[in-house]
Amino acid sequence: xxxxxxxxxxxxxxxxxxxxxxxxxxxxxxxxxxxxxxxxxxxxxxxxxxxxxxxxxxxxxxxxxxxxxxxxxxxxxxxxxxxxxxxxxxxxxxxxxxxxxxxxxxxxxxxxxxxxxxxxxxxxxxxxxxxxxxxxxxxxxxxxxxxxxxxxxxxxxxxxxxxxxxxxxxxxxxxxxxxxxxxxxxxxxxxxxxxxxxxxxxxxxxxxxxxxxxxxxxxxxxxxxxxxxxxxxxxxxxxxxxxxxxxxxxxxxxxxxxxxxxxxxxxxxxxxxxxxxxxxxxxxxxxxx
Ligand code: AG3
Numbered sequence: 668x669x670x671x672x673x674x675x676x677x678x679x680x681x682x683x684x685x686x687x688x689x690x691x692x693x694x695x696x697x698x699x700x701x702x703x704x705x706x707x708x709x710x711x712x713x714x715x716x717x718x719x720x721x722x723x724x725x726x727x728x729x730x731x732x733x734x735x736x737x738x739x740x741x742x743x744x745x746x747x748x749x750x751x752x753x754x755x756x757x758x759x760x761x762x763x764x765x766x767x768x769x770x771x772x773x774x775x776x777x778x779x780x781x782x783x784x785x786x787x788x789x790x791x792x793x794x795x796x797x798x799x800x801x802x803x804x805x806x807x808x809x810x811x812x813x814x815x816x817x818x819x820x821x822x823x824x825x826x827x828x829x830x831x832x833x834x835x836x837x838x839x840x841x842x843x844x845x846x847x848x849x850x851x852x853x854x855x856x857x858x859x860x861x862x863x864x865x866x867x868x869x870x871x872x873x874x875x876x877x878x879x880x881x882x883x884x885x886x887x888x889x890x891x892x893x894x895x896x897x898x899x900x901x902x903x904x905x906x907x908x909x910x911x912x913x914x915x916x917x918x919x920x921x922x923x924x925x926x927x928x929x930x931x932x933x934x935x936x937x938x939x940x941x942x943x944x945x946x947x948x949x950x951x952x953x954x955x956x
Contacts, residue, residue: 675707675715677722679897682866686895688712688725694789699781701834706789712895714789716757718782718829722895724757726790732860733759733793734930735891735938736903740823740858741767742916742935743905747822748772751850753809753838755827756782759793761802764825766925773802778834780806810837816850824851826859831870839874844881844906854910857883861904864890864945866897871904872948878906887912888949889938891929913939 676687688709695706707715713726724732737760741747748771750764756777764773777783783804787794796802805812813824824847828835837843838859847857857878862870875886883906893901905912920932941949 675709675717677717677720677897679866682863682897684866684897686722686897686899688715688895690715695785697781697785699779701779701781704779704781704785706785715895716782716785716789719833721830723829724759724790725895726792728893728895729757729759729793730928731891731893732896732901733763734927735889736760736825736827736858736860737763738920738927738930739889739903739915739935739938740825740856740905741770742920743907743910743912743914744822744854744856745910745916749821749823750774751776751813751816751821751824753813753824753826753828754778754835755825756780757786757790757793758783758797759790760825760827762793762796763927765796765799765802766923768924771801774805774812775802776805776807776809776812778806778808810843810846813843813846813850816846818849819852820850822852822855824855824857826857828860830862839870839877841877841880844878844883848882848908851908853908856905856907856910856912858903858905861888861902863896863898863900864888864902864942865900868945868948871902874904875949878904881906883907884909885912886949887939888941888945890942890945891934891938 674687690707705717715725716723750773752775831839885907888904
């Protein structure tokens, strides 16, 4: 069936797939110095942000991704105090991080200020904690920021980027992970969005290898649903300098004083489970460290 002009479609040429949402109008369309940003109003999924033809987020389902990119890492680190977000311009990840009272300071380093300005207008619910005094913004190059950071500057680094093509390419490389390793304290953790386990196993495997080569002792991929991204199934990959990534702060998770819509203790455990094909590719999970 041919789709008419009222449908937005993301075509994944390499994977031979496409995903569509029925739209009601275009709310915003601009070419920033870095990328082409469009916001649609959809019929069933609320507002939708698209960058260079790739879905970034919809109002209806972004909670899966933003919660899974933040809470597992923050509940694995024993005391996440200083957090750095690379990318994350829509501020959805930042909002989740700020829910953790023990976090004293968050820096968000996004290359494209326009993404944040557009999110403030069309995704206000993600930006309503941006005035929190613990939140700090820098619009610039994340690789440069990490390279210039002092050693031991952060407890957790979250990389909330686009796909590894275009501006985000350098964020998927060993030299970048080396700089993250250096900028983290000795129990530091990084977590990065790592595409679809079904479509992008090559990216996930290369990421584990590069993180280990950069010095991280343990790596672990979390998997979770994300229907608006290619294949509808997505992942985030964590790496720890010295932290056993499968030992999590269970009672703090159960006693958390904030609401989530997807994340909870059972989901954290479930996300760590490797389906057989993932286990075959990545080897055993770091159970015993
Ligand atoms: N996250 C974008 C993840 C990559 C999506 N890829 C795709 N649609 N092909 C950044 C936005 C959420 N903060």
